[in-house]
Amino acid sequence: MTDAVLELRGVSKTFGPFKAVTDMSLSVLKGEIHALIGPNGAGKSTLLNMVAGGLPPSAGEILFAGRSIVGLPPHQIVHAGIARSFQITSIFPKLSVIENVRIALMARQGRCRSLFAPAAGVMQDDALALLEQVHMERDLDRPAGELAAGDRKRLEFAMALAGAPELMLLDEPTAGMSPEERSLVTAIIRKINATRGVTVLFTEHDIDMVFSTAHRITVMHQGSKLTEGEPAAVRANPRVRELYLGEAAHA
Amino acid sequence: MGWRREAAPLLVLLATMAALPFLVGESDVYLANDFLITALFAMSFNLLLGQAGMLSFGHAAFYGLGAYTVALLYSKLGVPIVPGILAAPLVAGVMALAIGFFVVRLEGMYFAMLSLSFAQLIFSVVSSWYSFTGGDNGLPVSPPDWLLPTNAYYYFTLAVVSVCIGLLFLVRRSTFGAALAAIRENPQRAAYLGLNVRVYQLAAFVLAGALAGVAGSLRSPLQQMAFPSLLYWTQSADPVLMTLAGGVGAFIGPIVGAALFVLLTFVVTSHTDYPLFAFGAVVLVLVLFLPKGIVGTVEGWWDRRRAKPAPATPPQAAHAAAQQEGSRP
Numbered sequence: 001m002t003d004a005v006l007e008l009r010g011v012s013k014t015f016g017p018f019k020a021v022t023d024m025s026l027s028v029l030k031g032e033i034h035a036l037i038g039p040n041g042a043g044k045s046t047l048l049n050m051v052a053g054g055l056p057p058s059a060g061e062i063l064f065a066g067r068s069i070v071g072l073p074p075h076q077i078v079h080a081g082i083a084r085s086f087q088i089t090s091i092f093p094k095l096s097v098i099e100n101v102r103i104a105l106m107a108r109q110g111r112c113r114s115l116f117a118p119a120a121g122v123m124q125d126d127a128l129a130l131l132e133q134v135h136m137e138r139d140l141d142r143p144a145g146e147l148a149a150g151d152r153k154r155l156e157f158a159m160a161l162a163g164a165p166e167l168m169l170l171d172e173p174t175a176g177m178s179p180e181e182r183s184l185v186t187a188i189i190r191k192i193n194a195t196r197g198v199t200v201l202f203t204e205h206d207i208d209m210v211f212s213t214a215h216r217i218t219v220m221h222q223g224s225k226l227t228e229g230e231p232a233a234v235r236a237n238p239r240v241r242e243l244y245l246g247e248a249a250h251a
Numbered sequence: 252m253g254w255r256r257e258a259a260p261l262l263v264l265l266a267t268m269a270a271l272p273f274l275v276g277e278s279d280v281y282l283a284n285d286f287l288i289t290a291l292f293a294m295s296f297n298l299l300l301g302q303a304g305m306l307s308f309g310h311a312a313f314y315g316l317g318a319y320t321v322a323l324l325y326s327k328l329g330v331p332i333v334p335g336i337l338a339a340p341l342v343a344g345v346m347a348l349a350i351g352f353f354v355v356r357l358e359g360m361y362f363a364m365l366s367l368s369f370a371q372l373i374f375s376v377v378s379s380w381y382s383f384t385g386g387d388n389g390l391p392v393s394p395p396d397w398l399l400p401t402n403a404y405y406y407f408t409l410a411v412v413s414v415c416i417g418l419l420f421l422v423r424r425s426t427f428g429a430a431l432a433a434i435r436e437n438p439q440r441a442a443y444l445g446l447n448v449r450v451y452q453l454a455a456f457v458l459a460g461a462l463a464g465v466a467g468s469l470r471s472p473l474q475q476m477a478f479p480s481l482l483y484w485t486q487s488a489d490p491v492l493m494t495l496a497g498g499v500g501a502f503i504g505p506i507v508g509a510a511l512f513v514l515l516t517f518v519v520t521s522h523t524d525y526p527l528f529a530f531g532a533v534v535l536v537l538v539l540f541l542p543k544g545i546v547g548t549v550e551g552w553w554d555r556r557r558a559k560p561a562p563a564t565p566p567q568a569a570h571a572a573a574q575q576e577g578s579r580p
């Protein structure tokens with residue numbers, strides 16, 4: 001439980017003159033649920049995007065399981081064992097729910113390369129199991145684009161779960177969900193973490209969810225790390241109260 | 252179940268085309284041969300547009316390369332047309348690999364424009380290199396005696412085209428086809444699920460190019476001539492228009508579009524010099540009023556008719572219908 005599965009060292013990202021992330025260092029330990037919080041525009045999504053290979057860091061090093069992943073394209077990072085979901089839900093709207101999950105499984109297992117082997121039914125059982133986990137087994141054949149926002153978010157979560165990732169990067173996984181859906185997703189995050197040892201790095205605005213789910217929390221503000229620690233310590237930090245929790249309390 | 256709905260019209264069409272020489276005269280068989288080749292050209296194009304979401308404006312390059320492969324092998328080396336037709340997909344495929352290496356790096360309109368530029372480049376080489384390609388004069392091809400009769404060459408074409416379309420049918424339903432559909436729907440999500448998007452797009456580009464090469468290789472023996480116009484940009488516009496007319500999302504859409512195109516061109520050529528203009532106008536009207544194309548509209552109408560009495564047996568019927576819907580690229 002002590003070695004870092006994901007390690008960021010001095011990572012920065014600039015967009016022209018604008019510094020979105022500045023000299024961030026962060027260790028996500030193997031098997032932990034790590035929350036990344038901070039006000040809007042703090043740089044959380046940018047940070048996750050750099051880890052997932054979507055954005056090259058302007059400076060710094062990103063290590064996954066001790067190996068640098070800077071410069072690897074997203075698909076290689078996926079095959080290294082890092083899955084992600086997006087803040088703005090990203091699914092295949094015209095494919096059915098089950099097909100969304102099946103393609104996720106097939107892609108992860110490198111089973112998309114045959115020109116002639118029929119795709120119908122491939123990995124159907126695994127896809128069903130994943131959809132049952134997120135309680136979506138009723139919507140299997142609906143086009144994913146027709147689903148309500150919370151359902152789409154759960155579907156994307158199931159797609160991220162496909163292929164048993166070692167590390168999940170979840171960008172606001174419960175945004176736009178009803179309280180019931182929220183507790184369902186939170187429960188699944190806890191469960192896969194507890195039973196399969198999946199490491200989770202997630203961002204979230206729902207403070208109650210963050211403090212009840214995360215083992216450790218990193219607080220970002222204007223692209224830099226404000227503090228990092230266990231929930232109780234973070235909650236007690238006066239600057240956090242002032243800059244972040246205070247804001248949230250007003251909102 | 253979706254595959255049966257898509258296979259049935261293909262088999263009906265195959266049977267009809269096989270019976271055709273017994274029903275119509277020689278000039279109509281020639282026209283039907285034209286249709287078969289045009290249909291394969293359009294179908295190979297729709298592997299890109301319909302399945303992978305890649306709008307190429309340079310598909311004629313591979314069609315023309317196929318035609319010239321047969322003609323050049325025949326006139327320079329005396330190679331008969333059948334080995335030439337076997338070589339055509341290799342030549343067109345290798346060229347598609349070389350061009351695809353660059354064009355799949357771009358998206359949308361930039362992809363379309365770069366594919367057009369490459370095609371025009373090949374066109375200008377072919378049309379101006381008189382000593383090698385005969386330039387504007389074209390290059391003659393002569394089928395062997397056994398393929399000279401109109402019906403003989405027609406059945407030969409029917410066999411080759413059927414095999415190629417059968418291949419496309421399998422590819423569409425394959426795991427590779429599923430990956431292309433995912434990339435078409437959301438390339439970003441596909442990449443973050445572990446698909447190497449550019450490699451899949453390149454593979455589709457090569458396969459489509461090779462099959463366009465087959466279509467082209469059947470074309471020059473039919474006309475007994477390879478002309479540079481087979482590579483010209485207006486030739487690249489043809490499969491775009493045929494596919495839009497028939498329906499991008501339907502497997503047999505481009506076939507129906509090709510039939511319409513060949514018939515219309517035949518009728519219109521006797522009255523005007525601008526058959527493409529006439530077809531363009533027809534496609535414009537079709538796209539305005541039937542945005543899903545002819546086949547897409549008929550399929551939608553068919554599905555709605557069948558869906559109506561469904562409520563009594565919801566789970567299975569809905570399941571099948573949704574699966575058909577979903578497995579469409």
Ligand SMILES: Nc1ncnc2c1ncn2[C@@H]1O[C@H](COP(=O)(O)OP(=O)(O)O)[C@@H](O)[C@H]1O
Binds near residue numbers: 015038046
């Ligand atoms: N591609 C981009 N180009 C320019 N600025 C960007 C880009 N992406 C993010 N930003 C800016 O970087 C800052 C951090 O954004 P983001 O990482 O999305 O914050 P968070 O997820 O914490 O709300 C914001 O001010 C945002 O406007």
Ligand SMILES: [Mg+2]
Binds near residue numbers: 044045046087171
């Ligand atoms: Mg964000």
